Amino acid sequence: MPMTPANVTARRRLDEIIRxxxxxxxxxxxxxxLLKELDDPHATARTVAELIALDQALTAYVLKVANSAALGYLIPCASIQEAVVRLGFQQIRSLVYSTITAGPLSARLSGYRLGDQGLWYHSVAVASSAHWLATALHYPDPEKAYVAGLLHDIGKLVLDQYVMADYxxxxxxxxxxxxPMWQVEERLFGIDHAxxxxxxxTHWQFPTELTEAIRYHHAPNADLPDQRLAALVNLANALAPEDQTEDPVLAGKIIHPTTMVILKLTPEKIAPLAERLKEGLFVYQDRLQLP
Ligand SMILES: [Fe+2]
Ligand SMILES: [Fe+2]
Incomplete structure (x- = not known):
């Protein structure tokens, strides 16, 4: 590429984004x-509960979710350990990710025209949809799909100021x-929010399959080791029911053709799937509450 002044500016900006x-x-x-402990095959409900107890906000959140009406238990949990048993390690992992990201995801993003908690609501809608779709399409770890959905747009937190400057x-x-905006970001900045x-x-040392699902959520790639995770997030982002006035193409709510191949979907299956998803989402209502 010839080093024109415009290219030099673009290169500098890309370096600045990476910094x-x-x-x-x-x-x-x-x-x-705690995340490390949850991945340890020797971890027990007791060792996990001990680590949760060190964090007040997380303790309160775990107990609240374990005692929520959605789970249908009549007797409240007496201890954190009981809550861990009730919820399981996978859901505890989702709650840890929700606790650490709820604050940043709730910020107003002026570049993306998202008001207070706008990105949080979108993220939880996509996470819940990814969880539901994972179950419906027999993906073995729906909570992993939940976390990937929750974090998929996390790059917007960094890119917002650059989008704002060139809005x-x-x-x-x-x-x-x-x-869609992500394709314009790629053209203009040399990188998109994904x-x-x-x-x-990568900076936060998230597991590889989670990192890749975030990286490829708008354009899943069939060569990824866990190709279905990125495809589920792409599908969830497209189908998550949201109040929306914008054109779905410009809003990036489109199913990538590779997603259809990876998840073995046909166009005729999409509308009934979206309809069932809409009905199935009410059980996730509680997750919209901030930790
Ligand atoms: Fe996105
Ligand atoms: Fe999104």
Whole structure:
């Protein structure tokens, strides 16, 4: 590529975006320790409960979810350990990720035109849809799909200031070429929010399949080791029912052709699936509440 002034500016901005990712604060040590424990084959409900107990906010959240009406238990949990048994390690992992990301995901993102908690509501809608779709399509770990859905747009937190600075140009490129924002980001910045999210996930040392699901959520790739995870998030992002006035193409709510192949879907299956998803989502209502 010839080094024109425009290219130099673009290169500098890409470097700046990557530096912004490296400046992201590390995850709280308590959360990292707990996530590691949940992956340890020797972990028990007692060792997990002991680590949860070190974090007040997480303790309150775990007890609230374990005692929520959605689970249908009549007797409240007496201890954190009982709550861990009730919910299982997979759901505890989702609650840890929700606790550490709820604050940042609730911020107002002016570049993306998202008000307070706008990204949180979208993230939980996509996470819940990914969980439901994972169950419906026999993916073995629906909670993993939940976490991937929850974190899929995390790159927007970093890219927001850059989108904000060039908003008018981005909006006119979207309208003129009928492109979703992520494709315009890629053209303008050399990276889109999915790519930035993948870098952030690497920075935080998230598991590889989670990092890849974030990285490829708009364009799943059949070569990924867990190709179905990225495809489920892509499908959930497209089908999650949301109040929306914007054109679905411009809003990026489109199913990538590779998703259809990976999940063995045909166009005729989509409308009934979306209808059943809409009906199935009420059980996830509680998860919209902030931890
Ligand atoms: Fe996205
Ligand atoms: Fe999204």
């Amino acid at each position: 912004s990712v490296h400046r992201l604060r590390p995850l709280p040590a308590s959360a990292t320790r 008018n140009q981005i909006a006119s490129m979207m309208r003129a070429n009928r492109l 790519g930035v999210g993948g870098l952030a996930a």
